[in-house]
Structure formats: structure tokens, C-alpha cells
Amino acid sequence: MIRLFLVDDHPILRQGLRAMLATEPELTIVGEADNGEQLLAQLPAVATDVVLLDLQMPVLDGLATTLLLRQQYPGLRIVVLSMVAQAQSIMELFDAGAHGYLLKTADKRELVAAVRLVMTGRQYLCSQVGLGLLAAVLAQGCAGLATEEKGVGLTNREQEVLELLSNGLTTQQIAAKLFASLRTVETHRQHLLEKTGTRNTPSLIKYAMDHSMLRD
Numbered sequence: 001m002i003r004l005f006l007v008d009d010h011p012i013l014r015q016g017l018r019a020m021l022a023t024e025p026e027l028t029i030v031g032e033a034d035n036g037e038q039l040l041a042q043l044p045a046v047a048t049d050v051v052l053l054d055l056q057m058p059v060l061d062g063l064a065t066t067l068l069l070r071q072q073y074p075g076l077r078i079v080v081l082s083m084v085a086q087a088q089s090i091m092e093l094f095d096a097g098a099h100g101y102l103l104k105t106a107d108k109r110e111l112v113a114a115v116r117l118v119m120t121g122r123q124y125l126c127s128q129v130g131l132g133l134l135a136a137v138l139a140q141g142c143a144g145l146a147t148e149e150k151g152v153g154l155t156n157r158e159q160e161v162l163e164l165l166s167n168g169l170t171t172q173q174i175a176a177k178l179f180a181s182l183r184t185v186e187t188h189r190q191h192l193l194e195k196t197g198t199r200n201t202p203s204l205i206k207y208a209m210d211h212s213m214l215r216d
Contacts, residue, residue: 001027004049004115006032011034018032020111034058040060050118053081077100078118080102091156100117
């Protein structure tokens with residue numbers, strides 16, 4: 001039996017998922033939450049194998065939730081269900097540790113197949129966004145290589161946060177500009193500190209300037 005936990009801020013969608021999966025004998029819904037914060041509060045008391053997670057949620061969004069789940073529950077499988085088809089967002093989720101990504105237009109057969117696949121330790125990406133993601137990876141190859149040669153491999157979103165920090169924006173201003181939660185921005189900032197070996201934002205910006213990490 002595969003135990004699923006549904007996380008989406010739209011109750012109607014959660015009800016639809018529950019009804020759709022109710023006829024699958026190997027699957028059972030063990031919990032529901034409106035956002036990542038509620039999920040993390042319930043998980044200690046709810047045995048779960050796979051989290052079906054929305055990307056855009058209030059309080060704690062899908063990316064920040066994925067990062068925390070990988071830290072606190074490394075054995076948990078994470079499948080993101082979203083209407084977002086942007087390659088950059090999808091790459092960030094897989095980089096954060098997600099195991100699967102499907103659009104909400106996916107049918108029951110594809111969803112069940114994705115859950116089964118991630119339970120075997122493999123990753124799943126729906127075909128509708130696969131080609132777009134491949135094109136983005138190829139397009140970013142040269143820029144990514146240049147960054148790696150400097151010794152610090154940043155994701156696109158980390159680079160964006162770094163640029164905005166260097167421009168003097170606060171965490172709240174960056175969150176508003178990137179349409180992300182405050183916790184997500186702070187997580188990116190913490191990753192930047194760890195990757196550069198710096199202790200605070202001023203030293204991070206100085207490091208970035210000294211190593212030509214800021215774009216013109």
C-alpha cells in the first residue's frame with residue numbers, strides 16, 4: 001500500500017484527487033493540507049510514502065516545502081502537481097530534491113504511473129514539459145559552465161536573488177518581485193552563503209563582486 005498525502009490550497013482540487021484515486025487499491029490518502037507549513041506540522045504523526053504537492057501555495061510554497069522535506073524526511077518521495085510549465089521553476093524543484101513533476105491536466109493513469117515510478121527510486125517528468133525543459137537546459141549550458149568554472153554552481157533563481165541582494169533589495173522586496181514566499185527567498189540566500197562560504201549578506205556581495213559573479 002502506497003500512502004499519499006495531498007497538499008494544495010484548493011479544497012476542491014484535493015477532493016477531486018481523493019475521489020479519483022479512491023478506486024486504486026494500492027493507494028490510500030492518509031492526510032491533506034492547505035500548504036507546506038500544515039504538512040510539516042502533521043507529518044510526524046502521519047506515516048506517509050509520497051507527498052503530492054502543489055507549487056504555488058501561501059505561507060510555505062512548493063519549492064520551500066520540498067527543500068525542507070528533503071532535509072527532514074529524506075526517505076519521503078515528492079511529486080509536484082502544478083499548472084506551471086516554466087522550465088526554470090521545474091529545474092529548481094528537481095534541484096531541490098523533488099522526484100516527480102506533473103501538470104494538473106494529467107489524467108489518472110499518468111498520475112498513478114508517476115507515483116509508482118517514484119516509489120522505485122526513479123524520477124518522473126510529464127512529457128508535456130519535458131521538451132521545454134530540455135531546450136532550457138541546452139540554452140543555459142554555456143552560462144552554467146561559466147559559473148561552474150568560477151567554482152560556485154548557482155541555480156538561475158539563486159543568481160536572481162544574488163543580483164537583487166547586490167542591488168540593495170530586502171528579503172521582502174525580493175519575495176514580492178519574484179512572486180515567492182519570504183521563506184523561499186531566505187532559503188536561497190542561505191544556499192548562497194553556504195556555496196560561497198560567506199557569513200552574511202555584505203560578505204556575500206563582496207565575494208560575488210571579487211569573483212565576477214554579478215552580471216553587467
